[in-house]
Amino acid sequence: MDSTMRGVCYILLLAIFSQECSLAVAKSSLIKLDDNNWDQILTGHWMVEFYAPWCPACQSLQSHWESFATWSEDLSIKVGQVDVTQSPGLSGRFMVTALPTIFHVIDGEFRQYRSSRTKDEFISFIEEDKWAAIEPIPGWKSPSSLVMSLVSYLFKLSMVLRSIHTKLMEEYGLPTWGSYLIFAVATIVMGALLGILLVAVIDHFYPPKPHTGGKSVANKSDSKGKKKKSDDESGGDDDEEEEDAEANEDEEYDENDDNIKDDLEEDESEKNAGSGSGSEETSSVGGSPRVHKRKSRKAD
Structure with a gap:
């Protein structure tokens, strides 16, 4: 009986040992x-x-x-x-x-x-x-x-923030809203610092161009003045040409009026002279009346 019990114990121990x-x-x-x-x-x-x-x-x-x-x-x-x-x-x-x-x-x-x-x-x-x-x-x-890789860093950061949040509440006794307030202020400060750093980096690699607004305005005003002056000069020349053209037209009209008056006077005088010696002129010409040639007028 003792030997049987010992055998069973050995088997159990062997099974436990093999499992371990x-x-x-x-x-x-x-x-x-x-x-x-x-x-x-x-x-x-x-x-x-x-x-x-x-x-x-x-x-x-x-x-x-x-x-x-x-x-x-x-x-x-x-x-x-x-x-x-x-x-x-x-x-x-x-x-x-x-x-x-x-x-x-x-x-x-x-x-x-x-x-x-x-x-x-x-x-x-x-x-x-x-x-x-x-x-x-x-x-x-x-x-x-x-x-x-970036996502893994975000997960690590979230675990760090979570551990800080737990530490603030458990070790320092802050309420939940106090811990959230600290995180909010830290987020705003970090955002402002990162924004300043970003602007500094951009200004370093892409510096702003010097401001030339005054010069450009002065140049624009000078160009406008010159353009206006040239327009005035050209306008004055055009006015002079128009006045000369009008004066020439008036002279031509006056000459035409003088020619018409002369023609009328000649016609009057010829009529008066022709009433006395009309028969002689008709016989000498062969019975045909004398044709009066008028002076040619200048072209209008």
């Missing part, structure tokens, strides 16, 4: 990633999980993920895990909006895993190359892109 060894191997195969070492996933073949300790779904997945990590050497991949509470920058870089989130990474190409979360399904996903049927994340949304 398997857990130790799983933990050693599971690589913890953070803001400092995450870039190692840009090379090689990886499966990475994003989780939070307070997340119930993450807690239920933990055993499956650790068991899957023990197959990493057989599958020629690496299995990683990111705690978003400790590395908020990575949650922003990968745009993690739900927990847990799993990514497949091969040579810097990212795909989000959306299948069943079991060890067997993970193994099948790698062995059968199911990841090849998934569309990779576009380059601009890739965690290694400049855009996502």
Whole structure:
């Protein structure tokens, strides 16, 4: 009986020891990633999980993920895990909006895993190359892109501000509105300083041109005066030409009037002279009356 009990105890101890060894191997195969070492996933073949300790779904997945990590050497991949509470920058870089989130990474190409979360399904996903049927994340949304790097810094900044807010309320006893007021004043001050700095930088690279408003106005007034003077001179010349033309026309009219008067006088005198000697002139000319030629007038 004692030997039987001893055998049972040995078996239990062996089972517990083997389980502890398997857990130790799983933990050693599971690589913890953070803001400092995450870039190692840009090379090689990886499966990475994003989780939070307070997340119930993450807690239920933990055993499956650790068991899957023990197959990493057989599958020629690496299995990683990111705690978003400790590395908020990575949650922003990968745009993690739900927990847990799993990514497949091969040579810097990212795909989000959306299948069943079991060890067997993970193994099948790698062995059968199911990841090849998934569309990779576009380059601009890739965690290694400049855009996502800026997003990660914004997430880090938000966590820093949140920790400051918590410290002001818990350690210094400020009310919530007091903490918000401090943040509002700090935001206004920082905005003003950044605006001044931006204006200084622009003025340094693109200095303003010297003001020449007075000279331009004077030049404009001089040009206007010269133009007016030239117009007056040209206007005066035009007036003189018009006066000369009118004077010539008056002279022509006067000459025409004189010619008409002379013609009328000659006609009168010829009529008076013709009344006495009309018969003689008709006989000498052969019975035809004498034709009087008038002087030619000047053309109007």
